[in-house]
Amino acid sequence: MKKYLVICGVLALIACNKKESNPNMDSNVMKEEPVVKVVDSAAAGKNEGLALIEGADCLTCHKVDARLVGPSYQEVADKYTEGDLDMLANKIIEGGKGNWGEIPMTPHTGMSKENAKKMVEYIMTLKK
Numbered sequence: 001m002k003k004y005l006v007i008c009g010v011l012a013l014i015a016c017n018k019k020e021s022n023p024n025m026d027s028n029v030m031k032e033e034p035v036v037k038v039v040d041s042a043a044a045g046k047n048e049g050l051a052l053i054e055g056a057d058c059l060t061c062h063k064v065d066a067r068l069v070g071p072s073y074q075e076v077a078d079k080y081t082e083g084d085l086d087m088l089a090n091k092i093i094e095g096g097k098g099n100w101g102e103i104p105m106t107p108h109t110g111m112s113k114e115n116a117k118k119m120v121e122y123i124m125t126l127k128k
Contacts, residue, residue: 049122052115056108064126071100077127085124089116 053059061069071079080088091099093116095107108116 047122047125049118049120052119053122056111056119057106058119061105069103070105073123074126074128075100077124080124082124085117085120088120088123089113092116092119 062071062073064073066072067075076088090113091105092108093111093113094109095105097104
């Protein structure tokens with residue numbers, strides 16, 4: 001009987017001390033591409049590109065009007081033109097470094113070109 005109680009006690013301790021994985025903890029794994037269902041962006045009150053940016057990890061390194069880790073979106077809009085849309089969308093997907101310093105931009109390989117373009121189109125609206 002004592003063996004049974006000791007075994008039950010040990011199993012209870014093990015069960016209580018087992019760490020649960022927290023899905024909200026940060027990791028070095030890129031998040032999946034955000035899914036934004038905007039039927040009518042004007043009715044939703046938000047630009048679809050902005051909604052995609054907010055749903056991804058972009059705001060970890062970028063702000064609209066001030067440098068953080070990377071350039072502000074206004075700096076990007078001021079540096080590039082509408083003709084650079086495809087290049088910038090590819091930069092979001094493939095990542096890179098050297099245009100704004102030596103800190104690399106993380107690739108977002110799961111991002112579709114269409115959504116990356118929507119993000120860049122929103123960023124270009126911030127041109128001063």
